[in-house]
Amino acid sequence: MREFIEHLKTGKFRVPKCMSCGRNAWPPSHCCPYCLSKTSLKKIETTGILLEFTSSHCKGKEGIFGLVEMSGIKLVGSFHTTHLKEGMKVRMKECGIGPDGTAFYFFTPTMA
Amino acid sequence: MRRVAISSWATSKFAKDSRMPLLELACEPCAEILKNSVPRKEIDAVLFSSCATDQYSSTIISEMLGMHPKVSHRIDNLCNSGTNAVASAFAMIASGLCDSALVLGAEKADSPGNKLLWDITRGSFIFPVHWAAIFAKAHMRKYGTTEEQMAKVSVKNHKNAAKNPQALFKKEVTLSEVMNSKKIAEPIKLLDCSASCDGASAVLLVSEEKAKNLDNPVWINGIGQQTNSASFANATNDLTTIEAAKRAARYAFEMSQTKPSKIDVAELHDAFTILEILAYEDLGFAEKGGGGKFVDQQEIAINPRGGIIGCGHPVGTTGVAQVTEVASQLAGKAGKRQVKGCKTGLVQNLAAAGSSATVIIMGA
Numbered sequence: 210m211r212e213f214i215e216h217l218k219t220g221k222f223r224v225p226k227c228m229s230c231g232r233n234a235w236p237p238s239h240c241c242p243y244c245l246s247k248t249s250l251k252k253i254e255t256t257g258i259l260l261e262f263t264s265s266h267c268k269g270k271e272g273i274f275g276l277v278e279m280s281g282i283k284l285v286g287s288f289h290t291t292h293l294k295e296g297m298k299v300r301m302k303e304c305g306i307g308p309d310g311t312a313f314y315f316f317t318p319t320m321a
Numbered sequence: 322m323r324r325v326a327i328s329s330w331a332t333s334k335f336a337k338d339s340r341m342p343l344l345e346l347a348c349e350p351c352a353e354i355l356k357n358s359v360p361r362k363e364i365d366a367v368l369f370s371s372c373a374t375d376q377y378s379s380t381i382i383s384e385m386l387g388m389h390p391k392v393s394h395r396i397d398n399l400c401n402s403g404t405n406a407v408a409s410a411f412a413m414i415a416s417g418l419c420d421s422a423l424v425l426g427a428e429k430a431d432s433p434g435n436k437l438l439w440d441i442t443r444g445s446f447i448f449p450v451h452w453a454a455i456f457a458k459a460h461m462r463k464y465g466t467t468e469e470q471m472a473k474v475s476v477k478n479h480k481n482a483a484k485n486p487q488a489l490f491k492k493e494v495t496l497s498e499v500m501n502s503k504k505i506a507e508p509i510k511l512l513d514c515s516a517s518c519d520g521a522s523a524v525l526l527v528s529e530e531k532a533k534n535l536d537n538p539v540w541i542n543g544i545g546q547q548t549n550s551a552s553f554a555n556a557t558n559d560l561t562t563i564e565a566a567k568r569a570a571r572y573a574f575e576m577s578q579t580k581p582s583k584i585d586v587a588e589l590h591d592a593f594t595i596l597e598i599l600a601y602e603d604l605g606f607a608e609k610g611g612g613g614k615f616v617d618q619q620e621i622a623i624n625p626r627g628g629i630i631g632c633g634h635p636v637g638t639t640g641v642a643q644v645t646e647v648a649s650q651l652a653g654k655a656g657k658r659q660v661k662g663c664k665t666g667l668v669q670n671l672a673a674a675g676s677s678a679t680v681i682i683m684g685a
């Protein structure tokens with residue numbers, strides 16, 4: 210979805226929300242997958258739960274990553290720290306499009 | 322619905338670089354089948370499975386092979402393409418639309434199917450090994466599955482591949498070699514992973530009527546397919562299960578009126594060792610959580626051709642190649658790797674983080 214990417218490029222995480230049933234369309238789409246109505250980008254709560262995490266040693270893709278669930282959507286986030294635990298609360302700190310053209314979503318543990 | 326049989330099949334030698342362009346590669350196993358089977362004019366459909374985006378490729382191949390089928394088109398569904406193409410051919414024959422269909426798969430090592438740039442839910446971690454590592458981590462945490470159990474899958478499949486002249490890897494590996502191989506995405510190491518390669522495979526499916534002339538046809542008794550999502554985020558709610566595979570298996574077992582305990586031989590999607598362990602559970606061979614221990618079982622011959630780990634993974638070819646292996650086994654034509662006395666076989670295949678899956682049950 211072009212608008213989602215345009216916002217992401219400027220560091221803003223905006224998710225298409227259905228104008229009829231109010232649910233989030235994820236992966237981003239113009240069309241609500243629940244009721245097929247139109248969606249429009251909205252700011253959402255970006256504090257969520259870390260479901261699972263591990264580390265990558267792939268060339269150019271080194272780092273800690275994990276699956277995060279927030280506001281009813283799931284996505285793979287990046288982390289700067291290894292002090293993580295499954296089930297912990299994390300919040301999105303930064304997002305954007307990297308030099309290689311892929312999206313990134315940096316998360317950090319919330320202060321409990 | 323008419324019954325559908327597999328009458329002949331062939332798989333080319335998988336290679337890192339075959340030095341053949343895609344369409345030439347695709348013709349190789351087809352020529353082998355067509356020289357020894359029904360006249361080409363009797364084949365009603367040519368279905369080409371590939372993630373390569375070459376225009377009009379199925380029709381070009383049909384022309385190259387001197388064929389004028391009623392139906393000819395390409396099927397692309399990432400790693401699941403080949404099994405989806407077999408399912409489509411099955412449906413065309415079962416419905417009476419066609420009496421015979423040639424399904425071929427071909428892929429080059431640099432296929433666009435290897436990288437998944439469209440899945441924005443994966444963030445920067447776009448390689449298949451990344452989602453596989455999350456599944457592995459979750460299974461280890463919940464059920465105590467070990468890195469050693471995963472490594473055993475690789476040892477077994479490399480051992481099987483050593484007996485398969487078409488396989489990319491023909492060298493056995495030891496447990497310590499797997500355990501000490503380079504870390505890719507923890508807990509997954511280099512020898513837990515499959516490799517992309519060049520490869521082609523083809524099968525000819527025929528109606529019950531046409532199968533009457535065959536000595537010992539192999540029957541397709543059930544097919545189940547399930548598409549849960551395209552993205553990793555929405556593929557499964559439980560990170561220790563490939564939900565699409567579980568559902569596809571249920572459909573296939575229902576359709577074939579058989580059950581997991583009746584399966585003698587199976588080709589399972591093992592692009593990463595953890596996936597074979599998940600498949601044991603999702604297909605009902607092992608109880609939930611027991612997949613790690615199931616690696617040591619001897620009841621069912623699993624991935625006798627060497628699986629994806631041993632044979633290599635030419636994405637759009639894999640599903641077709643899996644079907645050719647189970648057909649060879651059921652027909653008693655698997656040579657050095659023949660599994661004794663097998664009557665019922667199964668193929669399970671996945672695409673993109675297990676977001677879609679196919680299960681095919683075959684019988685002698």
Ligand SMILES: [Zn+2]
Nearest residue numbers: 227230241244
């Ligand atoms: Zn809606």
